[in-house]
Amino acid sequence: MKIKLMLLAVSLVSFSSASAGFDFGKLLEERLSKELNKDKQTQPTPAQTTTPAPAAAQSAAASPPPANQKIDARQLGFALFGDYSLEEENRIGRQISGNLLGAVPLVRDNKLQNYVNLVGKWVALQSGRQDVTWHFGVLDTEAINAFAAPGGYIFVTKGLYRLLNNEAELAGVLGHEIAHVTQKHHLKVLKQSSLIGALGQAASSKAKGSDQVVQNLIGNGAEIMARGLDKNAEHEADRAGMVYAARAGYDPWGLPSVLQDMAALPAGDNRTSLLYKTHPHPADRLAALGEAVDGRLDAVRGKELADRFYRIK
Template identity: 80%
Template sequence: MKTKLMVLAISLASFSGVAMGFDFGKLLEDRLNQELNKDKKTQPAATPPPAGAQSAAASPPAAKQKVDAGQLGFALFGDYSPEEENRIGKQISGNLLGAVPLVRDDGLQRYVNRVGNWVALQTGRKNTSWHFGVLDTEDINAFAAPGGYIFLTKGLYRRLNNEAELAGVLGHEIAHVTQRHHLKVLKKSSLIGALGQAASSKAQGSDQMVQNLIGNGAEIMARGLDKDAEFEADRVGIVFAARAGYDVWGLPTVLQDMAALPAKDNRTSLLYKTHPHPADRLAALGEAVGDRLDGIQGKELANRFYKIR
């Protein structure tokens, strides 16, 4: 498997071209920025001091900043409860769906949820209620949010040929949740915020902390995780799909197809902002997996793959 993936990665790395498409990436970023900045817009502007006021009296010394003890303690030693994780993911998903709705095809949504929940069952994670959806955009991408909220776009779904490929894509996004990739970034942002924040000595409550982190989570979804998290999600995701009985080549086949798209295809503009290039992912996957999965026999199930309208 390693040799096959390395050959695919090398041969696909140089594709280029131009295609036109709806800029979902810009729409999503604009929507999330609007959500993040709406509170700032409602605050009244500060009243400037009257002329000469600065010379009339000396300015008081700046107050010494204090570290928010509650936020710092959480960042160093705490963790998110399942309820907090679900609240964060639900709100982030709501922001995403505010930018673009689900495809109006109940059969499609039920099918993707059946496949997704079957793959998610292989994780052994019992405290998560999984939700899957197909977004109504021709952009090519997929997203995960904490708490088990998984989305792929109609543009990506149209490029899939069988259920194994769908399972591979969903397995990758499921792995982001099980490996807590977004939550780890949020926890790091909580530490940074605690060290740089001027606050009272009173510890911050859990509700307020969760609300503060929702905006950061939305930004992560728009801008992506680091490449190591994406590579790990590829490795873990193909294992989940294989455990579910699917052909282990499902995800690599999808990556091969995406790598062959023109480099300047607008449909992949956000994909390349949120994920490493598919050729790099294929190379990393081949290096990590080697030939250990070559003997696994899984099914493609092309005959029951739901054809989108």
């Protein structure tokens, strides 16, 4: 029955991704990339040489690597076969999160933040990433969205939180974002970016101290946060998020219920301006979930815990 209800959302009125009013997405993208732009403006123009730079380096970054940093086969090897260490993942996540919080602060409600962290960390225990120190927060904006950054940094907006009806729905939303971290979706995009050609050597050297290399990477990280991952990553996170919530003892249909509520929002609602830039339409996500689940979770009996759900005053 729930899958049938879930699939009904596909026939809801189609929405336009353009919204009038305050564009939170534009603000976020501008604020996240502010420091990068500042660094680019202060960098001197490189002198011309008679020997052309490698093609990968020319297309990879606006500024050349330091003189003592040579681009060699090890860089190419990292881009093709390497991976970020946990330390590097944490550094990238801290930088992205710091930039995000510089644009939008947390809600000043300690009980709310503690509650979301308790639920989030319990769901995260079901994900298999025991090496990550998880951090959860509710952002003080009425925009409807949620974000994840490498290293276990998860944020839900106040606007999205207000749509939730019970703890199972919160667990489903957090499970989706947790899956982005466990599947390393953002790190995969950063690895595939053109910056890796010039910065791969520095990233793989586990340099201590200054996070300038990380901040340069966040130039692409800002775009990821403001424009989102591809639809395959979002669908994968939806599937994994349902499983994590179910493992944690919650009703696995919490996330689909939230997607239904979001799909039912009126067209032109300015709270969804960034949502439709960073995620596929909720109706499309419901359809993909219905096809993937196909009754496999019908026998799962989890809890909704509406009476325990913390409501914003």
